[in-house]
Amino acid sequence: MEPLLKMSGITKSFPGVRALSDVGFDLHKGELHALVGENGAGKSTLMKILSGLYKADSGELFLKGEKIVSTGLREMIKLGIGVIYQELNLIPYLSVSENIFLGREPKTSIGTIDWSKMRKMTREALAPFKLDISPQQKVKSLGAAHQQIVEIAKALSLKAEILVMDEPTAALTGNEVDRLFEIIKQLKNDGVSIIYISHRLEEVHHLADRITILRDGERVITKNRGEMSNDEMIKYMVGRVLEEQYPQYESVPGDVVLEVKGLTKKGICEDVSFTARAGEIFGFVGLVGAGRTEIMQTVYGYRKMDSGEVLLDGEQVTIRNCQDAVMKGIGLIPEERKQQGLVLGMSVFDNAALSVLDLYSTAGVLHRKKINAEVNTMVDSMNIKTPSVRQLVRNLSGGNQQKVVLAKWFIRHCKVYIFDEPTRGIDVGAKVEIYRLMQNLAKRGAAVIMISSELPEVMNISDRAAVVFEGRIVREFKKGELSEEQVMEYSLGLFDKKGA
Amino acid sequence: MEKKIDYKQLLKNNGILIVFFLICIGLSILSPYFMTTNNILNIFRQTSIYGIIAVGMTFVILTGGIDLSVGSILALSGMIAAGLMKNNGIGVFIASVAAILVGGGIGLINGVLITKGKIAPFVVTLGMVTIARGLTLIYSKGYPVSGFSPEFRQLGGGYFLGIPIPVIIFIATVALAWFILNHTRLGRYTYAIGGNEETVKLSGINVNFYKTMVYVIVGIASSLSALILTSRLNSAEAIAGQGYELDVIAAVVIGGTSLSGGRGSIIGTLIGALLIGVINNGMNLLGISPYFQQVVKGALIIGAVILDRLRDETN
Numbered sequence: 093m094e095p096l097l098k099m100s101g102i103t104k105s106f107p108g109v110r111a112l113s114d115v116g117f118d119l120h121k122g123e124l125h126a127l128v129g130e131n132g133a134g135k136s137t138l139m140k141i142l143s144g145l146y147k148a149d150s151g152e153l154f155l156k157g158e159k160i161v162s163t164g165l166r167e168m169i170k171l172g173i174g175v176i177y178q179e180l181n182l183i184p185y186l187s188v189s190e191n192i193f194l195g196r197e198p199k200t201s202i203g204t205i206d207w208s209k210m211r212k213m214t215r216e217a218l219a220p221f222k223l224d225i226s227p228q229q230k231v232k233s234l235g236a237a238h239q240q241i242v243e244i245a246k247a248l249s250l251k252a253e254i255l256v257m258d259e260p261t262a263a264l265t266g267n268e269v270d271r272l273f274e275i276i277k278q279l280k281n282d283g284v285s286i287i288y289i290s291h292r293l294e295e296v297h298h299l300a301d302r303i304t305i306l307r308d309g310e311r312v313i314t315k316n317r318g319e320m321s322n323d324e325m326i327k328y329m330v331g332r333v334l335e336e337q338y339p340q341y342e343s344v345p346g347d348v349v350l351e352v353k354g355l356t357k358k359g360i361c362e363d364v365s366f367t368a369r370a371g372e373i374f375g376f377v378g379l380v381g382a383g384r385t386e387i388m389q390t391v392y393g394y395r396k397m398d399s400g401e402v403l404l405d406g407e408q409v410t411i412r413n414c415q416d417a418v419m420k421g422i423g424l425i426p427e428e429r430k431q432q433g434l435v436l437g438m439s440v441f442d443n444a445a446l447s448v449l450d451l452y453s454t455a456g457v458l459h460r461k462k463i464n465a466e467v468n469t470m471v472d473s474m475n476i477k478t479p480s481v482r483q484l485v486r487n488l489s490g491g492n493q494q495k496v497v498l499a500k501w502f503i504r505h506c507k508v509y510i511f512d513e514p515t516r517g518i519d520v521g522a523k524v525e526i527y528r529l530m531q532n533l534a535k536r537g538a539a540v541i542m543i544s545s546e547l548p549e550v551m552n553i554s555d556r557a558a559v560v561f562e563g564r565i566v567r568e569f570k571k572g573e574l575s576e577e578q579v580m581e582y583s584l585g586l587f588d589k590k591g592a
Numbered sequence: 593m594e595k596k597i598d599y600k601q602l603l604k605n606n607g608i609l610i611v612f613f614l615i616c617i618g619l620s621i622l623s624p625y626f627m628t629t630n631n632i633l634n635i636f637r638q639t640s641i642y643g644i645i646a647v648g649m650t651f652v653i654l655t656g657g658i659d660l661s662v663g664s665i666l667a668l669s670g671m672i673a674a675g676l677m678k679n680n681g682i683g684v685f686i687a688s689v690a691a692i693l694v695g696g697g698i699g700l701i702n703g704v705l706i707t708k709g710k711i712a713p714f715v716v717t718l719g720m721v722t723i724a725r726g727l728t729l730i731y732s733k734g735y736p737v738s739g740f741s742p743e744f745r746q747l748g749g750g751y752f753l754g755i756p757i758p759v760i761i762f763i764a765t766v767a768l769a770w771f772i773l774n775h776t777r778l779g780r781y782t783y784a785i786g787g788n789e790e791t792v793k794l795s796g797i798n799v800n801f802y803k804t805m806v807y808v809i810v811g812i813a814s815s816l817s818a819l820i821l822t823s824r825l826n827s828a829e830a831i832a833g834q835g836y837e838l839d840v841i842a843a844v845v846i847g848g849t850s851l852s853g854g855r856g857s858i859i860g861t862l863i864g865a866l867l868i869g870v871i872n873n874g875m876n877l878l879g880i881s882p883y884f885q886q887v888v889k890g891a892l893i894i895g896a897v898i899l900d901r902l903r904d905e906t907n
Binding site: 433435447453 | 784
């Protein structure tokens with residue numbers, strides 16, 4: 093059978109990088125074909141060529157057997173290709189119907205917008221999804237999953253036969269993901285073909301008819317569902333067997349450095365108590381929304397606590413804001429590295445030096461030489477790949493950007509380091525490096541706290557961990573004490589309440 | 593011919609500087625008077641009044657803020673210095689310090705309202721435009737205060753080693769600002785806050801303090817200008833400095849500082865301010881109508897931003 097879409101010999105270079113070389117890809121009617129690979133493997137570039145955003149340097153594109161010559165954004169939409177980007181492209185303060193029919197609003201005979209017709213068309217577009225979304229509702233008031241559905245409805249109303257979904261579950265919660273999967277299956281039944289980009293291998297196994305793996309801009313392999321195990325997929329993605337996905341080390345827990353007692357903040361957490369010791373990694377697990385990040389932000393002074401005590405080295409301290417926390421030796425590496433960890437328009441040097449300017453200055457005047465030396469040493473020792481420390485952080489890759497955030501805090505020699513999802517959105521290879529860096533901090537005597545949603549990571553990297561459920565710590569355990577399934581049960585609140 | 597210069601790149605990176613020199617060359621051909629020492633000192637002296645404020649404004653705009661109240665701060669602090677000297681017989685030095693305290697104080701109020709009150713800089717300083725102007729009118733009852741001691745008149749009209757004192761103050765302000773921006777915490781944090789305030793806050797830096805400081809700085813700069821202007825005119829008027837914020841912001845923007853913050857330089861502001869001064873002066877020399885001058889100035893602002901955008905796209 094002839095494929096609906098066929099891309100062959102696609103090559104694309106950017107200044108200094110070959111993003112894709114001789115990549116082939118095809119898609120059948122009603123098929124879900126997953127596209128998998130590490131960051132920078134070329135998935136997005138390939139899809140941007142399909143959507144008409146980029147023009148390939150060479151290669152051919154066939155749709156229903158016909159060669160496509162002109163590949164602009166508008167042409168590709170007309171040909172029935174709809175792309176739903178990772179960052180949704182909806183306008184928050186416009187209604188659902190205005191978003192769906194943006195630029196093709198039905199008009200009345202005198203040229204004004206025909207609102208009643210537009211509402212009717214919107215209801216028709218949303219009908220297959222069986223949701224109670226009103227056409228007049230502002231998009232801002234919808235949850236992430238419903239916004240995603242509005243995007244899908246918009247693409248389908250443009251008569252899309254091929255849908256490209258880029259990490260569609262990244263912003264969704266458990267229930268919403270299930271809902272989206274149902275809709276995806278229904279779309280397939282209706283004959284829509286889907287290209288699905290995801291990091292989450294479980295999803296890919298669950299949904300895909302075929303899987304194609306890209307690495308360094310080349311197609312490594314395409315296989316049918318069930319023909320590849322997770323380990324094999326990782327091997328193909330990384331290009332080598334990861335002998336130690338989780339590097340091991342002997343931890344030597346010392347004295348308690350940080351002790352939190354009865355931390356309470358209305359609507360966020362209740363009576364949270366825990367300790368973190370020098371030389372160990374303390375995990376913080378739970379579902380998204382359980383309050384892990386918020387608890388740590390409260391300890392860090394980013395949010396004000398209602399009641400509770402924080403002790404550092406056995407002495408009670410008052411932390412009213414982030415400045416207090418840093419002065420007392422706590423560093424927080426936030427989850428959102430671009431929004432909260434970096435100043436993208438500043439250099440590697442300026443970013444790395446940001447947390448220590450107060451240590452290396454007299455009456456506000458900086459000791460440039462000393463800071464230069466510190467930053468250069470750190471950039472070298474952390475193996476940050478940048479042409480110079482003057483390079484803008486914006487131009488670095490995700491893994492290297494994360495290293496710059498870490499460098500900023502390593503320079504400062506804190507007693508306590510709080511990592512919030514340190515490996516999110518980072519390739520498998522860079523993850524191992526980040527684990528090693530965390531272990532090095534512990535070795536040099538710091539207390540390391542790691543918030544993580546990846547259960548295997550917590551089970552393997554942390555020496556002790558706490559499970560958070562609805563703003564409370566419901567269980568603390570040592571490495572090896574609980575199974576992954578048991579931890580999951582605690583995270584879901586399915587524990588025996590008698591003891592609590 | 594082994595070395596090839598990328599003229600396009602050169603033009604884009606130093607666009608405003610090149611435009612500045614081209615205009616100077618053009619004017620010196622068109623008007624023999626343009627390149628005389630007298631005229632150049634004159635341009636510098638005229639530029640210094642709003643140039644000093646532009647130096648302070650560079651700090652504010654680098655943080656991503658804006659201060660619309662500089663003209664009113666100028667009027668109020670100038671009037672207070674004038675009043676103290678004229679009506680209360682207070683000495684030049686104390687009166688000048690008082691003016692600077694007033695300027696810095698209003699900056700402090702702006703800063704605190706913006707940071708602690710969490711109100712947009714545009715709104716706070718827009719309100720302060722009329723508040724400070726109103727206070728000036730209340731204090732002066734609407735009458736100008738004029739006729740000062742020769743000592744005070746030196747500030748705007750005097751020379752040191754043949755250079756007008758306002759120009760010396762202007763250049764000293766630029767040098768000081770350059771040092772602060774590049775060699776102090778305040779300076780680096782100013783850039784960082786404009787780049788990403790959230791990151792700076794989470795790095796344990798007292799963002800509110802540093803943000804407040806930039807409004808204090810522009811307030812002080814405005815009162816410094818007020819002293820020079822009052823001295824030069826030998827009179828303080830309640831309507832002094834009206835509309836100055838536009839020339840000041842224009843100088844900063846023409847100098848390549850991004851209105852969204854995080855990017856820019858004090859040397860850029862110096863060139864931006866001088867460019868406005870040169871164009872005003874040149875068009876006067878050539879006898880071009882002041883009405884037309886307005887159009888040119890506006891086009892210059894837009895042109896500068898386009899140039900900036902081009903540079904952004906190539907880098």
